[in-house]
Amino acid sequence: MNEQPNLGELRAFAAILRHRSFRKAADELDVSPSTLSHIMRSLEAGLGVRLLHRTTRSLSPTEAGERLMARLQTVLRDLDGALAEATTFGDRPSGRLRINAGEAGARLLLTHVVPTFMERYPEVELDLVTDGRLVDIVAEGFDAGIRLGEAVPQDMIAVRFGGHARFVAVAAPRYLAGRTVPQTPDDLHHHACIRIRMPSGKPYRWEFERHGQEITIDVPGKLTLDHPGLIVRAAASGLGIAYVVEREAQPYLDRGDLTILLDEWCPPIPGLFLYYPGHRHVPPALRAFVDLLKAAI
Structure with missing residues (x-):
């Protein structure tokens, strides 16, 4: 050297x-x-x-x-932990707080938590990243992540918020007109479906469950999208059947622009969680954010 x-x-x-x-x-x-x-x-x-x-x-x-x-990676992680621990002797949380989240989780935070947090802790710089990937938050330098419960690593401390979630199959009345409404997930093979492309580039296989029976379908379709909002709009435009988080489709469902299909095959699942490593010192800014999250949602 x-x-x-x-x-x-x-x-x-x-x-x-x-x-x-x-x-x-x-x-x-x-x-x-x-x-x-x-x-x-x-x-x-x-x-x-x-x-x-x-x-x-x-x-x-x-x-x-x-x-x-x-x-x-280990050296910088330990150094950041030591520096964060030193800041606990200060009066208020400060520094940068980096959180990786999906778009739906980020929207909930921006509505219910972030405004109050930024007003209460002006010394904290909040960096909220929504690039859609399931990342290793430790390896990529994040303080915390937000994902559906099934995607949270088991060695993390997880704080639930936002209630249950549900993925549902939806279609517009104009698409269903003149077609046989699917009664089972297998019937989707005879329909135009709006396929979902994962951040890895692979197509997402739709998952259904009823009375303990699980079915995974690689649906057919000539349209593939990677953004939930665009998928819902495409379905509302009559371009095919979509598979989305019910919360994303709710405004269209309320207006009658979409209807839920295979309802009994779409049970609720654990919703969103904020998670962070349990083996590391929790920075004061993250601790303050978690406390506010628990109180707000």
């Missing part, structure tokens, strides 16, 4: 690998991409080894970069 790197350089390197993007890492660190490139050149020069493979279209770690990142 030719030169000892500083903490800022190491944090920059970790952010680049988390995002696999100089631009997104620069946004997180509030610097320009050119500044971030200079920081990386300085780090690699100081260490005397290349850490990243970079092309115009891709970014990946070298073997040295992978090994450094594997050790660095």
Whole structure:
């Protein structure tokens, strides 16, 4: 090793690998991409080894970069925990609070929790990320995540909010006119369905249950979308049968623009949870957010 790197350089390197993007890492660190490139050149020069493979279209770690990142994640996590613990001696929560959430969870927070939280704790910078991916919140530097209960890792502390949720099959009266209404999930094979593309790129298989019998259907359809709001609109426009969270479709159901199909095959499931690691120190800002969440919802 030719030169000892500083903490800022190491944090920059970790952010680049988390995002696999100089631009997104620069946004997180509030610097320009050119500044971030200079920081990386300085780090690699100081260490005397290349850490990243970079092309115009891709970014990946070298073997040295992978090994450094594997050790660095634990070091930075422990350092952040120590710094957060030190802030407990202050009077009020402060610093950045990063939460990864789905769009539905973010909407609930923005309606019921965030306005009061920001008014009560102006020293906290709230970073609410809704990129749709099921991420490892620890590996990607989040303080907490928000997901449906079935998607929360078992080693996390989870706080439930928002009540039960239900996925339902819906269609517009104009689509159903002249067609046989499906009576079982298997009947969907004879209909035009609006398919759901997951963040991974794979199609989502619709899941149904009745009296303990579970059925998973890879539905047919010529239209595939990846946004719940667009899926509901497409169904309301008569383009096919959709499978969505009932809360998302409720305004259309209330107006009669959509109707629920296979109702008895769509039982409620545990709703949204805010979750965070149980083995780490809970930062004061997160503790304050959780307390407000419990009181508000």
